[in-house]
Amino acid sequence: MSNVAASGPGAEPALSTTAPEVRRKRTVLGRLLVNPLSAAGLILVVFAVFVALAAPMIASYDPITMTPDLRLAPPSFAHWMGTDDGGRDILSRVIFGTRSSLLTAVGILAMASAVGTAIGLAAGYLGGWVDEVLMRVTDMFLAFPALVLAMGMAATLGPSLFNAMLATAVVWWPWYARLVRGQALHLKHEAFVDAARVSGASAFRITVHHILRNCTTPIIVQMSLDIGYAILTLSSLSFIGLGAQPPMPEWGSMVSIGRDYFLEQWWMVTFPGLAIFVSVMAFNLLGDGLQEALSPRLRR
């Protein structure tokens, strides 16, 4: 009985009498912190965001300027991750690389979710032939393996970090279109949408104010699950020469350059790759945790 009361709207007065721990579990952050793996993910993500923002302040060396005298130096007290073939400090380049990786990953998801959401809303709310046409186009994009289509597209647009970002967003939007369409189909029959329609709200107003607002949670969960893969896809494109171009510090292209030296100068590939691995893992752990914390079905 108390469980039912605690999960319903009538639970509010009871809040004041519950233990602080229970109250903590009710917030999303509280639910995230209960699971040690999600908490670790959150801490690492916060750390990565801090590194990206404060890069110029925490990096001890310039990430671009070459110092030939220091070429291929192993990790030492002065250069914790060693130096690369241009004598540049790898730690400083990894720190600046955090910036480009996070920014481009966010850029991919922003573009993909904006386009996908618009298409999903139109398909789900309008229905009929609009839905049919939009969803068949979506299916067509989904029929391609994502990395391969992104590769083809990035190659056509020409190798640059922005083009790689654009290409990845083009292969990513269909997932958001499908997600949002499903939500819109379900929400458009809800009583509050009917009420808005009866009171004379326009289709645009209903989709934006009533349907889109109620879709934000699944979109955020999906974005949190996707961001790690966006970093991975982008670094993969950079590794094969389609993303960031030298001398820009970017993890995938750093591993690619390090490949020429990896048998003797192992640090050139190991540390940038480790940065990709740890940050993708952090976002995946956080994404899993957020999904659990935000979706009632998976909540324990």
Added chain:
Amino acid sequence: MGAFILRRLAFLVLVLAGMSVITFVLTHVVPGDPARLLAGQHATAEEVRSVSHLYGLDQPLPTQFWIYVGGLLHGDLGMSLTDRRPVMEDLAQFLPASMELTLAAVFLVVVVGLPIGLLAGVRRGQPIDHALRFLTVGGVSMPIFWFGIILQIVFYKQLQLLPIGGRLGILDIEPPQVTGLYLIDTLLDGDLPTFGSALVHLILPASALAAGSIAVVTRMMRASVIEVLDADHVRTARAKGLKGMIVLWRHVFRNALIPTTTVLGLQIGALLAGNVLAEVVFNWPGIGLYAVNAIRNLDYPSIMGVTLVISIIYVFVNLLVDIAYVLLDPRISYGGGRQRA
């Protein structure tokens, strides 16, 4: 069942048509001047014009599209700008190596991912389950290209156990081509030493490629096992006194396989795409390495050829997975047929 396959085939035609539109747009519309690309950077205006005429690039776009689709239907993917050979011939030459690598990775995913997933599901909540969860999150987060290089550093440089790359050693002689898969061709030829060499060369690239998919399949298998363990028929089997291993094999493992098959099928697509990265790292002469070399030479017809061929294989694999799903689980029917509960 027949109606379902027919509908899936109709959708397949639609998807293939869509793919041809997308690749056409990418090769003919997006690059500012495809004729200049074909003619080369240093070509004169006259040369560009003649190339444009030769390839029909001076025609209106709809006409160009029909020429392009007509070519595709005849298996014509254009000429490679790098080696001036038909792209189709190049792909036929390099595809078997990619298929061999993909199949080896699928084998690893099945023999490693399924038992680990079963173990994690059966030992749910125990330390081994937590350790496996950590490993699987690690597996999906691992960049294939980086993991491959780390494997090379450990197993080639440090332990000197496995070769660094390629399909065969320098002194090995290629087997006479029958299937193009060295493991099979060497066996058909009765050449066991070369078979051993081909097998040893496959281990590292296949492991690097499979790691992420093993993690995904393990997670899916764990979830399915947990669901099946709670099912009534498993409780009944236990109640009537069947031994633990028999229940696990006959009632849990086999039923948990059904949803896992779909995920496994989707992973084949991921493996096909991941091939590109593994092939670059291990210098594996497949279509992935061919594509990356094409990218470096701005060889658009070859890049699009690879994109199209991998995508077509992916679509067909997905179709087969859908059909396998219906065959494996008699309760599922995609409309048309009667529902058997």
